[in-house]
Amino acid sequence: MFYIGIDLGATSAKVGVVDEAGRILGKASCKTGIERGFEPIAADMAEACRRAARESGLEMADFAAVGVGIPGEQNRQTELVAFCNNLGWVDVPLKQRLEAALALPVYVDNDANVAALAESRFGASKDAPTSILITLGTGIGGGIVQNRRLHTGAHGVGGEIGHMVIAMNGEECNCGHRGCWEKYASATALIRMGREIMAKKPGCALAARLGGDPDRVDAKAVLDLAKEGDADCMGIFRDYVHYLCIGMGNLVNLYDPDMFVLGGGVAHAGAFLLDAVRAQLGKYVYCPSLSFARVELARLGNDAGIIGAAMLGRED
């Protein structure tokens, strides 16, 4: 059988036809156009599914299921999308509209969760029964896979690792709380730290490289300079790894997975990040004398969203 996976974002919905081995056989996409509201977006998503199927030389009858990774939360009780903040959706019947349009069972889950599932089935964590994907991007997303199945908790609200409070009374977060992990260990946090150093030291290497323009600071610029040995950016990087390891240490102490998989923009720093985290993590766990999770980089890149969404249907 074949599966359709949809990676829904605020800009576009990317659709892929996926086989049992996790290979993407064909793709299609549509602009999201959030200003149009929910119904036309759902209709366009269904149309993109049909297009991707046609372009892969398949009939709709060849598919077992459709999966969607959303930048938000599905309400497991009502089976409505509870919210997608970036799309302005609250309690919308995405599953129901797609099922009606495509006559296939449709599964909806959080986008970080489905990426974790993809890495677990076909990527970095495929030999690890229990793994946690940590996506270090605008925020910190996460997905917990336990015994090869997504662990989203008793009510479907688990796995929100980016909103674990590590700094009581700390930085304000979009979620309304203070001190969430993602305020310290996301790409956005690296950018904030880069801007702070530029404001404090206008003659620093980062300012020189970016023409003194704080709007040009991105995670890559900070990480590149750290790799080159610039003392200021090395200092930022050390702080960043400290914050990252506080949260990862918490996850070891609570959940004790076989493996962490690091993904998202910051993980593009590759071995530079991986080596630093591997060297430091033992200092942050409660029982350093006992074995704890190994750390790897994600392998599926941007396709993880499509592949993992497609696998939601295969899970059942």
Next chain:
Amino acid sequence: MFYIGIDLGATSAKVGVVDEAGRILGKASCKTGIERGFEPIAADMAEACRRAARESGLEMADFAAVGVGIPGEQNRQTELVAFCNNLGWVDVPLKQRLEAALALPVYVDNDANVAALAESRFGASKDAPTSILITLGTGIGGGIVQNRRLHTGAHGVGGEIGHMVIAMNGEECNCGHRGCWEKYASATALIRMGREIMAKKPGCALAARLGGDPDRVDAKAVLDLAKEGDADCMGIFRDYVHYLCIGMGNLVNLYDPDMFVLGGGVAHAGAFLLDAVRAQLGKYVYCPSLSFARVELARLGNDAGIIGAAMLGRED
């Protein structure tokens, strides 16, 4: 079949004979006497098991297994007790000595884990597939039960909820880290806050009740005055519930259990604590519009250690 459960502490080892329904049919105990070192303690524990069996009118052949809850960690790979800090044990063969002495399979796990198992089988969480016991005592212990089995993680080092860092750079903890949850939400934390108010306001109601002696401050004194409406102790209690809910909110966002069970000395405050936590917890979770864990008080009291340890053998 019958099971023997041992609740090992720094002062004594309490042994109980437990039936399939979780009833304790007979008890025995021995002084731990930590200064004697490991071997004589293990021998006395075995002897107490035989005594408890005799006093229950049973032969050793009537037992399926022996379980031990330890104030420390069992190394799953070596099957040695990795450490029990209060007993000064490092890498001791408790399982092996008891198996040799009693000719029964012996299971060893952390004491908070086994208490969580007991509450899940026969106590407050017996209708909840996934539950987290939070014991609010000298520290914060915890045990995670998932689908009616202990979740101790891939390496057996999970469930250490008291050492989740919630306050980066915060209070120093015995574990060597800073800002662990138990530094803010244990009975010890309540005592610290009580002493602080006494030092700051020598005329406060807490000082008056305890004759101004900071050594007499315990969790009960602070909680009793808070219940009576004393403004200072109410303030401490509000802060305490805030700290408690930060950690519980993290556990919802990460693990999303069906239920929390509150145990330990602070939970003796009963409905006063329970009502406050229930009223506040929603403010600390990432998705307050969706359902999340309910909160109950532990029911098995001090027997949870014996009953849960006994059930370790029944789990297998």
